[in-house]
Amino acid sequence: MDPLSQLPAECLQHILIFVISTYDSKSITTLASLLCLNRHIFTIAIPILYRYPFLPFNGPPTFGNKTARPSRALAFTLLSSIPSTDLHPALAFELRSDSTRADPIPTRYNYLAQVRRLDVVQFAFVEYDARGRVKNVEDYSADKLSYIHGKVLREMYLQEREDTRCTRHSTLEEQLPVYYSNLLYREAIWSLAAPILDQLESLTFPLSDIHRYLQIVDRLRRLKHAVVVLDIPFHWICCRGEVSEAAQLRKDKAVRDVVQFVKDHNRCFPACLRTFSTTANYFWPRGYTAALSKEIDHAVFRILPYHNPTYLAPDNWGRIATHRQTTDLGRVTSILRLDPAVLDRQLLQQCRALKEVNMHLLAYGCFDWAVQEKEMMKIGQGVSTGCLASASDAISSSSSPPPAYSALGLVPLERVTLQQCSMPSRNLDVIAFAFGQTLKYLQVETLLGPDHVETIRFGRGWVDLPVLRELELSAPRHRIALNPQLIAQCSSLIKVKITDNTFEYPCQDVIPWLPAQVPGLQHLSLRGWGALTFHPAALESTKELRVLKLSMARPEGYCYIPPIDELDASYGVRGNDKDVDVDVDVDTDGFSAVSDAIIRPHWTWDWDLPCLTSLTLTSEFAFRFEFKMLKGCPALERLRLHTRTVEGLHTRVISEADLFVPGADGSQDRIVAPRLKRLYMNGRWATEDPSVLSQFLGYMFPRLGRFDARGWCGVTIGSLVEAIRSRAGNLNMVRTDLDVPLTEEERFEVGVSPRVRGGKKDKDALGTRLFCSGTEYVVCKQDRFSKRE
Template identity: 30%
Template structure:
């Protein structure tokens, strides 16, 4: 006996439920159907009962569209003998029509019913189960009913003929434009399939999607929908597609309005027949129609949702149930709401004036919030609650001693107490940056629960809009792991101590569009200890103000990007080198190696020979950090210009290095010399004692210096005004990067093409791809003299090529490199 069959039914049901919840497809469940009759009988309810279930408006289904189409086909086959519409029989291939001619050229049609046309043909004959009996949730969209190996568009002439009677009610549009008629052929098949499968089982359905164009048929059987709890109206093609006739009027506009208004009497009549049964109403547009699409008007939608009942103790407020909630905002119990997601501006949240603060404050279980900005006062209620709680703890609770010293810090006991008092918000996503007050209020009010804090700003192209000042008044956020601010054109000025409040950060992203600046304006942040940080991406002002001493604590970092923004795709601003150099302090590293405390001297205003005065002095970058897990390093602008390759000694896991010092300024060329290839002995100890030879030319190694070797770098990208001559090119590429596979340069000068080919032949046998910004001229025989042959060229007899492919600027064809130069 099958081991699964020996399990008690409760255990087997638990296993099946896990498969339903965790899998992205139902392949595992389908495979169980072939085990034995007992297992199949236990599995079928999970396949057909839950595949189309909706949870508070969101589809919850592990079934992919192609699998769902197959399951729909199997359900239709069970109705084969019950009588299916002609158009369904023909479109699914259950029936074919062949035309013959008698001796007098008269055409006659012969119907053939196909019971064995594919692998699912005999499902009903072989199966002892009634699949339809297991269906409780029937929510199909157009893409869910596409017959296998067929299309809903471009039907056979027989299917088109069978569709003809269905167009009679809409002649004014379909007769006037054939293209629209063809699109709606698929919709008619969709309506017929939905009705064919739903009508026999209406009494058992708990949720149902009704094509709006076909709503009258469902209105006629309302008395059979006693168990219906969730109705979903699909604004399908007939409603969404409005065709403008020659007289300038919309040909089906009136019919669309009538169909939309039919939703209201449907809801009211169901409530009259089965009071309190219907709990959820949703309206969606899944028709995927082309050309002019007209969604249902807001006026009609509000009418529909006002007729609907209030949501019953909802856990999620999302776009699919938002309007039903908003139509009954004051009478809906929000104590159980865990997630609140909407992209509506607050002015469109409700159809009448409602206090947004009051709504948010009523969501006492709220953990996830994803909205546009709710305004600078949107979270004042939370701030007041936090302060009131602190005041109570100070006066009567365990926290008196703690609060005397720091009234914004809670002990573990106080934190546990506060969780029963304050909203436990842990995940906040503000999709449209509003005000700094709003951001700071969130950080303060939910400091003891906040884990993910993401803020974006997409609108606004004015280069003179004011900066956003973030972080003032922040307190410690001990559980914050993800902090992401994107300020768009607004400059993000981060409070100096902001990162000190976020010791648990794993992912930090601070981005704005700062691309032109004065060094004298830069005020560095404080040194922070970010021992859990794994990903750091700073662009714009946050990058310029970041304190490099923080890198002494980021031992877990895997991805690092430091950049200033670009005003176009090709150039970035780099200050004049003299000004850039003078903006940094003395040679002090910025953090004491022994104590880890900030040791940069206090900022002073000191005149220099050039006449430049700097009130703010930035700490000097030491480039000597030990980052053992760093795999990707990307630096642009001034960070690439000042980069010291000795940093690679502290990055033994680095795989990808991208340095981009592209700028529109002159005299900023970075020339690589042999000095860039070596460090003093013992600069860092990476545990690579066994890797004593890099294969480089020892003749260029200065005495008493140690070669820099990045053992695992496989991708190197150099972009901008770099200069590397042939004598340095080899020791740099295959000496510093012995495992390099992909090298891309754009704008790099100094080397010769012949020198590059020598590097590839000597040390590049593991290389896969080289991309050069050198301009290639078609038909240039010099290429062949260098041993470069297009992939389309025939090689001279006996010549072998390396595996590497070489690409040149202006040429999309790859070149192969011969193992030796080919001489005439």
């Protein structure tokens, strides 16, 4: 017996539940394969596998029939356990003619007895071709076409839908095949649900069948979740929403029937039905059901209270708003994309367990109550901060019931995500102050300021955010000037991403952040002003850093780099000297133009970053990059350096000295990036002589797999090919915009030949693919020349 079968039944059950917890196709396949091991595992796994049988397939059908065919096969597997005499004639006919069932489906085990959630996917009963596309009606079998256009189905359709169908833009013959699929879906749900109504906890059924479910409400004793598919469109988009009098009467009756279903169930089993919703249908894409959905939801919400919601969002707000005064919000942990107008003080203050707010924007002053609570808590402890006093005084002057925070504590808000925020923002200041001890995640996707303001300031006056782990800010139309002390006050940060579109700038305007200690930082991505003001001393403590990106906006792919003299002066560099310390209060020869400027911090480029795997530098950061940094990055796998400017005045020459660092004994140690696999260098890069390029690729990057060299100068395609040959081990792709010799003789001398797709492989070719200006070549071996000679 295998070890898995020797486990106690309870242990094995917990393991199998964990395996299928995601309910995706992989977990279903894994669990299904375990059924074949032995009867013991089969007996325990079957109830778990069929508890929610259609959950992995809910969603739109994927291309290639990856979900449509399995869901159809599953539905027919379950239906095969029901006697054909109990099925609707159309469903029985479809089962007999189904082409997906190559073999008879065994029915010895009662799969239906295990089902607790029945939500048959709608597209399981639509015809698909072998490529996974909806099959054209003319491709149906002759027997099926005969049944679809026969007298029985036609009369059934006219009786059900004559007063609700679109008659302007489609004929009866065009609508009958769609109705046939709709009918199969409806009858399949009823046939599967009828024998197991007493055990169902969740049920999805079509509006067209509401009369049958009204008659069996008293059997749905365990039903907690109900979904009605609006498969009768009373409004048609193509008819501009016009509704006939007869259709309006039918619609009103349908709404009354749904409301009656909920009322009857609530009467038979009080507080059992927890959620009710409607969903659009898959069969009639031109049918407009949004208005009907709102009408039904509004009517149902008045009779179905929401007990102890855990989140507030558009999908449940209508139900909560109907019973606003009687709904307990004490367990709400998330508020997601609600209308800002509904987030008043009373509602927010009732959400004592609130941990996450994700909104498009916030109404002004919506969190001022939290300031008062924090102030009062500190006053009770003999401490008063005095911060935001005007808000506290205004709030405390109003009469209010005994504070909830005295018994339940302060609201533990941890995550705030705003799609838009206008700066300066009182709301952000209030959040940072009131929830500073619990806030772990802050993201603002779009920071906006007045149109005439170039720079918006963020974090001014913020004191301490000791548990903040992630900070993400973006300002597409402004420059973000971060409080220089902010990062230093957030010692728990693991991810910082600040983005704006700063392009050109004067160096004397750059005021660096204060040095920060962020030992847990793993991802640092700064684009724009944040990158310029970043203090490199922070890298001395980031031993866990994995991704580092310092970049500037690049309109049309070009960088801006200040003139070299100005750039050097801003770093305190004199002439060709390395960085030197300069006292900004003392005039220094040669710096009269920038004598009052702030000297930016010294970049040592020798940080110890053992976990760094990705490094991206553009503009001045790439131009000033020193390869000795690679010595402290043994795990680096991707390096991207972009210095291409419109003027083309900034050239970096790689010399042999750049390939070494001084050793402990005075010798020169070669710089090696042992794990680097991808190197991208765009701009005016050059080498001191051709041999340096060979050393650069051959020794510094022993595992390099892809090399992109664009905009290089002083390097020929011949010297590049020689460098490729010198380390033709792992290097499998090189992309460049260097000019390639035009004639066959010239290409032969260089050692490249055009690659012929699908042709016979050149035995003299190396494994490196060379892309030059859109054309692919292969690099030939060195001994090819000697053969020709």
